[in-house]
Amino acid sequence: KQEVTQIPAALSVPEGENLVLNCSFTDSAIYNLQWFRQDPGKGLTSLLLIQSSQREQTSGRLNASLDKSSGRSTLYIAASQPGDSATYLCAVDQGAQKLVFGQGTRLTINP
Amino acid sequence: SAVISQKPSRDICQRGTSLTIQCQVDSQVTMMFWYRQQPGQSLTLIATANQGSEATYESGFVIDKFPISRPNLTFSTLTVSNMSPEDSSIYLCSVARTSGLYNEQFFGPGTRLTVL
Numbered sequence: 363k364q365e366v367t368q369i370p371a372a373l374s375v376p377e378g379e380n381l382v383l384n385c386s387f388t389d390s391a392i393y394n395l396q397w398f399r400q401d402p403g404k405g406l407t408s409l410l411l412i413q414s415s416q417r418e419q420t421s422g423r424l425n426a427s428l429d430k431s432s433g434r435s436t437l438y439i440a441a442s443q444p445g446d447s448a449t450y451l452c453a454v455d456q457g458a459q460k461l462v463f464g465q466g467t468r469l470t471i472n473p
Numbered sequence: 474s475a476v477i478s479q480k481p482s483r484d485i486c487q488r489g490t491s492l493t494i495q496c497q498v499d500s501q502v503t504m505m506f507w508y509r510q511q512p513g514q515s516l517t518l519i520a521t522a523n524q525g526s527e528a529t530y531e532s533g534f535v536i537d538k539f540p541i542s543r544p545n546l547t548f549s550t551l552t553v554s555n556m557s558p559e560d561s562s563i564y565l566c567s568v569a570r571t572s573g574l575y576n577e578q579f580f581g582p583g584t585r586l587t588v589l
Contacts, residue, residue: 404582451515459504460521
């Protein structure tokens with residue numbers, strides 16, 4: 363059974379810092395990995411999707427990497443801003459478009 | 474991307490009653506998905522809803538408790554039946570959009586359910 367783990371569970375950093383969020387998964391047979399952002403009481407916003415054959419994807423200040431063989435992905439956020447404060451979730455697609463989610467990292471950027 | 478709406482956005486219900494949650498998508502999709510997010514937890518897939526066939530439920534979820542309808546390619550409903558306080562959660566629907574060789578998932582805003 364696929365298990366997805368995110369470390370750390372919570373992170374608080376001052377504005378302007380670069381930071382890395384980690385995601386690991388136990389079964390490397392995935393189709394893709396997706397990073398989401400969830401604001402309190404809201405739904406999920408898709409940030410980046412990495413196909414299983416890709417190593418990384420970039421969107422603005424966000425860069426996500428994938429090492430499928432070791433079961434790891436990282437989300438790098440450059441020059442963090444208070445508006446980046448949210449919970450970040452990673453999810454793996456094992457087929458049939460069914461996502462298995464990690465527990466999330468609750469990020470706080472302090473002005 | 475996809476524009477997904479859900480109704481209601483939140484509700485407070487009494488135990489033993491049922492609530493039906495609606496999910497509307499801005500264009501036709503083959504599969505729609507229903508997830509549950511219990512307080513302080515991550516998302517868990519409840520079922521996959523295909524138009525014209527029975528929904529497919531994940532382990533731990535049954536049709537009697539979570540009946541699903543999928544009358545057309547842009548709409549689905551999830552009913553939470555005979556509710557108990559343990560059903561208090563955020564319920565989210567999602568759809569997958571194909572772009573090239575991969576499928577990206579998009580989520581609705583969620584329905585926050587509190588059962589007293």
